[in-house]
Amino acid sequence: MSADLIADRRVALPTAADTAALGQEIGARLRPGDLVVLAGPLGAGKTCLAAGVGEGLGVEGPVTSPTFVIAREHPPLPAALGGRGVVLVHVDAYRLGVGTAVTPDPREVAAQLDDLDLDTDLTRAAVVIEWGEGVAEHLAAEHLLVRLDRSSTAEDREAHLHGPARLVASGP
Ligand SMILES: Nc1ncnc2c1ncn2[C@@H]1O[C@H](COP(=O)(O)OP(=O)(O)O)[C@@H](O)[C@H]1O
Numbered sequence: 001m002s003a004d005l006i007a008d009r010r011v012a013l014p015t016a017a018d019t020a021a022l023g024q025e026i027g028a029r030l031r032p033g034d035l036v037v038l039a040g041p042l043g044a045g046k047t048c049l050a051a052g053v054g055e056g057l058g059v060e061g062p063v064t065s066p067t068f069v070i071a072r073e074h075p076p077l078p079a080a081l082g083g084r085g086v087v088l089v090h091v092d093a094y095r096l097g098v099g100t101a102v103t104p105d106p107r108e109v110a111a112q113l114d115d116l117d118l119d120t121d122l123t124r125a126a127v128v129i130e131w132g133e134g135v136a137e138h139l140a141a142e143h144l145l146v147r148l149d150r151s152s153t154a155e156d157r158e159a160h161l162h163g164p165a166r167l168v169a170s171g172p
């Protein structure tokens with residue numbers, strides 16, 4: 001895993017369905033221990049992409065915005081329904097104050113992420129963390145960063161992927 005080359009890719013996301021499809025593509029590639037960091041402003045499509053990851057990985061849904069909790073664990077579906085035995089841990093660091101008017105100390109957020117007290121061992125799960133840039137990278141040796149950008153026209157969006165080539169690649 002650490003021998004992976006780092007790659008970059010830009011993907012145009014005209015519609016929410018395109019964002020979900022990109023998430024699905026990423027989810028299908030994820031292996032236990034993988035970390036996906038989602039960046040981008042409110043409404044950029046981070047949760048939409050996370051839901052796609054859940055579908056591609058084959059976990060129980062729905063993957064929605066974790067309004068009252070910081071993290072939610074989605075168990076794998078049965079193999080017959082596309083599950084691959086990997087739990088999805090979906091984290092939203094917005095609940096820890098990242099992205100809000102008074103941005104907390106990144107070290108404090110990182111410490112809170114270490115204290116989530118999940119049932120799942122993160123080395124055996126795939127972790128997707130919204131608002132994770134600058135606070136969650138330490139959770140794994142390497143990570144895929146997906147930055148979602150919204151232009152002035154609401155429907156004109158794109159993703160910038162940066163990370164291990166096996167997670168970025170557009171091919172199979
Ligand atoms: N190209 C697009 N990609 C993602 N979401 C889009 C797109 N176009 C419109 N939307 C809408 O924008 C909203 C994005 O919300 P969400 O995924 O919750 O954003 P975030 O988690 O980044 O705050 C959804 O209501 C979605 O339907």
Ligand SMILES: [Mg+2]
Binds near residue numbers: 047092130
């Ligand atoms: Mg969200």
